[in-house]
Amino acid sequence: MNVLAGNYIAEPPTSRKYPIINDFSRKDQIGFLDFRESSGLDKVHLSARYESYSYKGKLEMADDCNSVKNYITGKNNYNRMHEESNEDFIHEIMDLFNLGHLQSKWISSLSNGQMRRARIAKALMDKPKLLLIDDPFLGLDPVSTLSVSNSLRVVAQELDTCVVLGLRIQDEIPDWVNHLAFVTENGTEILGERKEVEKRIMDISKPIISKHKAHNSHHQSESWVKKEMIEASDPIIEFKNACVAYKGQTVLKNLDWKIQRGSKWRILGNNGTGKTTLLSLITADHPQSWRSVVTINGVTRKTGSGVTYFDVNDKIGISSPELHALVPPRMTMMSIITNGLVRGIGNANFSFKFKEKELGPHAVKLLKHFESEIKKNENKRFHELTVSLQKLTLFLRAVIKSPDILILDEAFSCMDDEELVIKCHEFIKSELGSTTILTIGHLDWEVPETDFTLKLLGDENRGYEYYERIK
Structure with missing residues (x-):
């Protein structure tokens, strides 16, 4: 391009x-x-x-x-x-x-x-x-x-x-497209009118497409049941009749939401329904998060409580498009990953380097799991990495700190390497069982396995639906 x-x-x-x-x-x-x-x-x-x-x-x-x-x-x-x-x-x-x-x-x-x-x-x-x-x-x-x-x-x-x-090869091609070009690392392999070359492209891409269909069908085979409310005996996060509005615009209206410690949630909703705003209340990036709208670990967040923005974010790991845009392009892959271990600086600060000589057992295990990807690229600058590796880098930065709450806001969107997406999902399932995870993603196959779904409805008239996965 x-x-x-x-x-x-x-x-x-x-x-x-x-x-x-x-x-x-x-x-x-x-x-x-x-x-x-x-x-x-x-x-x-x-x-x-x-x-x-x-x-x-x-x-x-x-x-x-x-x-x-x-x-x-x-x-x-x-x-x-x-x-x-x-x-x-x-x-x-x-x-x-x-x-x-x-x-x-x-x-x-x-x-x-x-x-x-x-x-x-x-x-x-x-x-x-x-x-x-x-x-x-x-x-x-x-x-x-x-x-x-x-x-x-x-x-x-x-x-x-x-x-x-x-x-991407996995993406659906709009029906109005009339010419196709199939591009690899070596350049343009196939080029021509759609009706003449589409079958050839599909034949070459068959292994990738087959793997994608298997991965996607696993997600689509999941069954969900609608609930009036999802109860939590030990909620790590709780919204009670939460309302957020500004300039006459209602963003959250009477939201009741309890998140059980260690549970896995997907947040669904059309663009503009407030998904990222909701997460920003949890991470304290939204100014109104200090107006008693959210309770974390049983403590209502409000001004004068003695809890700082940095205290909040020491316990949260996050990967999001906003963070992606803030990464210094000349910072190396390993420096970005270990930056997640620096405490007291928030999640959006890439200026500080991790200076400890030894990593904790969780960090060592994480880096070992992704050793093949890291070893070949750890000294490459961020702008030199493929998009898939950039996304992996931010995911590892979020996870390496062993957070209580992990937020994955479109963390795996745009990744060409679906095997790498699956590898990340498998690590989440096998190693992050006690971590509370909140995920945003519009494509099912880009979202790791979740237990519950919060669906945000409407633009003018806000509403919420809760779903539980049938296991």
């Missing part, structure tokens, strides 16, 4: 051509979005997403340069604030990607899935001839995935834009 985007020099220079581009005076005719990388926004602490509401108060967000609409149109750049814009085209694109109702929100307050839709819309503002998107459906719930796919169909068929998607 980087080659197509023109990010690498072609040798010879004439070997790469763009027949569909005929106006070389425009520099914006190729758009490239890589959702495997950071969000595309400034790298800020997760708390900033929620503190923004307090900062903005009652100001009208439509007048703010950091609103969703201004981000998409480029008017969050002060040098472009007075440029003329085609309002009809702006509304067409925003409606196409279901962003019209979000146009006045502060851009950093969007959920991960909403942010990805906004980035696609922003890329289309310049009306590129070629739009390249690597992992376009990463982090999207099933409803949003279908919606974005249909929107990209319109872009390809009606807006005179050639769309190229980068997908």
Whole structure:
């Protein structure tokens, strides 16, 4: 995808051509979005997403340069604030990607899935001839995935834009895609019209697809029963009639949730229903987590209780897209992993190195389990690792501290190496039996085995459903 985007020099220079581009005076005719990388926004602490509401108060967000609409149109750049814009085209694109109702929100307050839709819309503002998107459906719930796919169909068929998607072999190919290219480490192996080459690609990929189907069918064969409430005799986390709202918007409404110590939970919900917000209340990244909305280990968290943000996070391990975006690109794999052992710095601080000479037994066992992956890559810088190894690195960093609570927010999404995903899941099942685990993931096969599910419903009218796995 980087080659197509023109990010690498072609040798010879004439070997790469763009027949569909005929106006070389425009520099914006190729758009490239890589959702495997950071969000595309400034790298800020997760708390900033929620503190923004307090900062903005009652100001009208439509007048703010950091609103969703201004981000998409480029008017969050002060040098472009007075440029003329085609309002009809702006509304067409925003409606196409279901962003019209979000146009006045502060851009950093969007959920991960909403942010990805906004980035696609922003890329289309310049009306590129070629739009390249690597992992376009990463982090999207099933409803949003279908919606974005249909929107990209319109872009390809009606807006005179050639769309190229980068997908994993396990991913479903949208039915509107009419050409396929099969790429390996050696380059492009197969290229042509879909009807002519799809079977050849499927034949070559059969071992990978067979393993994926077996792995996926294991998850889909699980049976669940709906419950009024999941009781807990020894809750490590408890929400009692918890409510969180800001700027007139209800995020949590009358949430009752008890999490048994050592239980495994999956948190489900469409983009924007508050999944990451809920986790941020547990990790104390959300300012309102100090307003007696959550109880941890029997102690209600509130200001003046003597418990600090760092005390809270010493007992929590986390892997998330927000943390992924904060990792220093030149930091080595092993330095990142052992950074998880440094206490008193929070989970978002990568500045400190672990200086102890000896690791504890849990850390030694963990590193031994993943020895083959670590030994070959421990001195590689983060930006030199594949996405699968980057995800593994953050997972190991979260687990190595032997946390009481492990949060896996899309921890295994976008991993190409499904065997590595399975290896991580097996370690969780065999070695983390006493750890309380909370998982967010839209694809079943990316989520480790869980005991219970909390499903968040609605956008305006919040609701919650509880499910227990039948063993």
